[in-house]
Amino acid sequence: xxxSSDSPNPEPEGQEEEEKAEKWSDWKWQLKNRIMSVGRLPRxxxxxxxxxxxxxxxxxxxxxxxxxxxxxxxxxxxxNDPIRMQCIPDERELISGRGEMxxxxxxxxYSPMPSIVHRYPDRVLFLVTMKCSTYCRHCxxxxxxxxxxxxxxxxxIRNGIEYIRKHEEVRDVLxxxxxxxxxxxxxxxxxxGAVRAIPHVEVIRIGTRTPVVLPQRITExxxxxxxxxxxLWINTHFNHPREITPESEKALARLADAGIxxxxxxxxxxxxxxxPEILKELFHLLVKNRVRPYYLYHCDYSRGIQHFRTxxxxxxxxxxxxxxxxxxxxxxxxxxDVTGGGGKIPLLPNYCIEKSDTGMTLRNFEGxxxxxxxxxxxxxxxxxxxx
Numbered sequence: 382x383x384x385s386s387d388s389p390n391p392e393p394e395g396q397e398e399e400e401k402a403e404k405w406s407d408w409k410w411q412l413k414n415r416i417m418s419v420g421r422l423p424r425x426x427x428x429x430x431x432x433x434x435x436x437x438x439x440x441x442x443x444x445x446x447x448x449x450x451x452x453x454x455x456x457x458x459x460x461n462d463p464i465r466m467q468c469i470p471d472e473r474e475l476i477s478g479r480g481e482m483x484x485x486x487x488x489x490x491y492s493p494m495p496s497i498v499h500r501y502p503d504r505v506l507f508l509v510t511m512k513c514s515t516y517c518r519h520c521x522x523x524x525x526x527x528x529x530x531x532x533x534x535x536x537x538i539r540n541g542i543e544y545i546r547k548h549e550e551v552r553d554v555l556x557x558x559x560x561x562x563x564x565x566x567x568x569x570x571x572x573x574g575a576v577r578a579i580p581h582v583e584v585i586r587i588g589t590r591t592p593v594v595l596p597q598r599i600t601e602x603x604x605x606x607x608x609x610x611x612x613l614w615i616n617t618h619f620n621h622p623r624e625i626t627p628e629s630e631k632a633l634a635r636l637a638d639a640g641i642x643x644x645x646x647x648x649x650x651x652x653x654x655x656x657p658e659i660l661k662e663l664f665h666l667l668v669k670n671r672v673r674p675y676y677l678y679h680c681d682y683s684r685g686i687q688h689f690r691t692x693x694x695x696x697x698x699x700x701x702x703x704x705x706x707x708x709x710x711x712x713x714x715x716x717x718d719v720t721g722g723g724g725k726i727p728l729l730p731n732y733c734i735e736k737s738d739t740g741m742t743l744r745n746f747e748g749x750x751x752x753x754x755x756x757x758x759x760x761x762x763x764x765x766x767x768x
Contacts, residue, residue, distance in 0.1 A: 405450070408597040412514055412563070416447040422469075423452060432472075439470035443685060444527035446516045451594040454623060463621045463653040468515055468594075471688065478687025480720065483524045485682040487722030496533055496541035500724060504553035507541050508533055509572055511559040515594035517618075519648055519689045521681040521718075526559055533558070542575045549581045557588040562598050566606050573610045585610060588646075590618040592632040599632035604639045616644040616675060621654050622662045630670055637671040644675035647713065649696050650689045651680075657702035664703075664711045674713035679728075682720050693717060693728065701730045705746025 404410045419436040447468045456462045491500045498506035511531050525531035545551050591598040645667050664674045680690040696715045703712050716725040735742040740755040
């Protein structure tokens with residue numbers, strides 16, 4: 382596992398305010414001063430139900446890393462604070478829940494090499510690092526994220542690029558990890574340049590949580606690199622309205638102003654955001670900041686995150702209270718990434734009451750009933766194989 386910083390305090394002290402602000406806004410300072418051990422938790426936490434022995438036991442299995450910025454969003458008076466729940470270790474992580482497994486999505490089965498997951502026909506997941514600035518307690522890859530033994534090497538990255546080059550069916554590359562934006566601008570420039578140079582790659586996507594936990598990383602220098610490789614899409618990972626701050630809004634604006642389409646993947650987390658009111662507020666704030674709510678994920682079945690998992694039906698209930706009550710583009714697709722490597726399955730409330738040869742009987746979001754006629758003359762087009 383990664384070693385913690387030698388710096389004893391998460392925030393600079395005894396310096397002029399201007400110098401403090403300069404350090405605070407430096408993403409490299411934020412990374413260097415991450416909270417990675419119980420001894421470096423902010424002092425107020427020691428009087429608010431933080432058991433140091435329990436946290437130490439958990440971090441022996443699943444590492445902890447929290448940027449000073451993200452830690453500053455925690456209300457330490459509230460032991461159920463939604464920010465705290467997402468980043469501070471919990472003893473329930475040591476419990477293997479029903480149906481949980483190390484690799485529920487069977488990513489290893491679809492990995493011809495450490496840096497590539499090729500689950501879908503026309504796209505690949507390209508893992509370029511196993512490091513994150515903040516380790517989410519609900520991470521689906523917590524089995525190896527932050528583990529030095531699972532790190533992606535420079536050779537792994539070169540092998541991944543060569544794999545993509547040889548597989549001409551791949552038109553869409555999702556660069557992920559870990560968090561790609563923990564890499565330097567220069568490293569990202571090399572990776573993006575190599576992928577963009579492959580003729581059959583049409584779209585590059587990047588998955589990152591830095592706008593949430595390390596918005597200082599979205600510098601003008603980084604954006605200058607990203608702009609060179611359009612069409613480029615970025616998906617980020619906001620789970621709660623309180624994660625949208627002036628700093629994160631500035632980061633999102635920089636990306637959007639660079640012409641980068643932004644999406645968001647929210648995980649439905651018990652005790653954090655499992656209510657239509659919280660999610661509606663989150664989605665509205667995202668849209669206001671030019672971010673399209675893309676997916677709402679049912680929490681995966683990775684080991685140690687059962688305490689975050691809601692019933693699948695809870696996600697459907699929440700959608701029923703959003704569909705029709707807010708803009709359609711503010712509503713994400715609710716998906717279950719099923720265990721065993723079956724991929725993402727979308728779920729919706731059932732609005733179809735009855736189907737027949739003459740049409741369909743439907744209900745709308747208010748419960749009103751309507752009949753839609755079906756054209757009896759329509760025939761499904763017969764596809765022709767050009768080959």
